[in-house]
Amino acid sequence: MSASEGPLMLKRVRRRDNVHLYLIMLPVLLHIFIFSYIPMYGIIIAFQNYYPGRPFLSFDGSVDWVGFKHFIDFFTGPYFTRLMRNTFVLSFFFLIFGFWVPILFALLLNELRSGLFKKFVQTSSYLPHFISNVVVAGMVLSFIDPAGIVNSFIKWLGGEAIAFGTEPKYFAAIYTISTIWKSFGWSSILYLAAMSSIDPHLYEAARLDGANRFQQMLRITLPSIRPTIFILLIFAIGSLFSANSEFIMLIYNPSLYETADVIGTYLYRDGLLGGNFSSGAAIGLFTGILNFTLLFSANALSRKYSDYALW
Template sequence: MEDVVVKGVRKKTVQKKSVLKLISRDKYLLLFLLPVVVHLFIFSYLPILGISVAFRDYRIGDPFLAWGSDAKWVGLKHFIEFVNSMYFVRILRNTFFLSALFLIFGFWVPIVFSIFLNEIRHSLYKKVIQTMTFMPHFISTVVIVGIVVNFVSIDGIVNSIIQLFGGNREQLLNNPQYFRVIFIVSTIWQTFGWGSLLYLAAIAGIDPGQYESARMDGANRWKQAIHITLPGITPTIVILLLFTVGRILSTDTDKVLLMYNPSIYETADVIGTYTYRTGLLEGSFSYASAIGFFSAVVNFILLIFANSISRRYTEYGLW
């Protein structure tokens, strides 16, 4: 028994020394991670303390982190009020629809683009295409929305094309039935280039010997892409799909907020914009916090569910 204890202590000591050795070896690389860790702590973990506001009747001037009788606890009052709200079904439906539409029509675009881009052999042409497709990611959302608004305005290029085919000019962003199309198409254009970067990195990690063997067996480039490239990036596809499912109630609020107006609330009002109006414009901080917490919990449940399905039917998952 004593030998087992001694061996366990020795093993832990060796492991501790190994970890310290790795830290000492990679100390400069770890320093590069420090700004990221600080950013995550300040903007992702520290705000978790504000969850208590969702269960209180918080007003400006009240102690933010109060836990005693001064906290004015109300339990699930704000959650019940949100679920019973006349806007609950509308904003939940709109949020799910926008996320589902992007999942259906936008998720696969960077995958296909990265596979096709990988097949380009002319390096200069390849770099030009990458630069042009990556550029929208680095443009401010305000500028992107400004471009979109100009395109779909009455005098914009989209209306000019519609008129060319016999249609009538109209302010497309004032029509609820067009908002989802405009939002999804512009989001795909804005994100597919940058989204392909991870897939290109995954493709670069595939053993070149597999392609050489396939060519020797007579496989053309299309069959190589289907039977080698696509399976090679499947783990990346699954992980990014899980992340997308885990953000299904976190539609790009900034972009929707810049694009929508009261005339299209019917299809454009999502959880993020409703939280913005109730929290910042109306000053209902506890109610808005409850909405945000509700959204986070639903996202987390969907992520667990999607991860369990992925683990059951594939060998990939987040945990």
């Protein structure tokens, strides 16, 4: 066997040994291809004046190509600045105040020694994730109602009731707190899984050296989950222009558009309810490119300065 045939033979052996893994991946890859890649064909309507019933592509001149008209209309429209600002601010607040909560929760939960109490706390923290956004929105609106529990507490402290549901300046706080409460337990699963793979001998060696539990957490647990933290941070940065539009639509109203109207909610009103499908496709394509740019940049910076990256 020649020197060039050796690596090639090794690759063939690895493919043959891992064929069962490829078969396990096949359904997932088919799902992604069918529901994520094939629909990308519809992106072309962002460059057309498309109406339901018209073909996407035609050689008889029935397709009205308009180039970048819908992109330019969005960029120069009266709502562009507000939509970009609100989307970024809401996502940025969640990133700053919400990203570290699952990490801290997982670290504290990992330190619990009572197995029964640990399971109870862990299960309780997961429950909000499985509650429908509609139900959570109803709870939030009930809590911030002038006669709700929040204003009742404010009155008990001697203050006056606040109209949280119609004051734009409070919306960012309401959205951030609600989203953190709903997601922090479920988001901690990855960190807990990473902690479960830490070698117990590291903790034993640290205890022999006189390290207390806080020092063990600081010197062993936290560095061990650092790769997971960086990977999830990259994903979080890559979605800075993708606020939870579904939840926002359930808790906002026209009086809150100043701080609550984001790209996703405008896309729903203008693109779907307004029937402007080409404009909606253009806005969606722009948002996707923007988020991909952020993801690519965050990954490049992480690879350069921390050696942790997606690729």
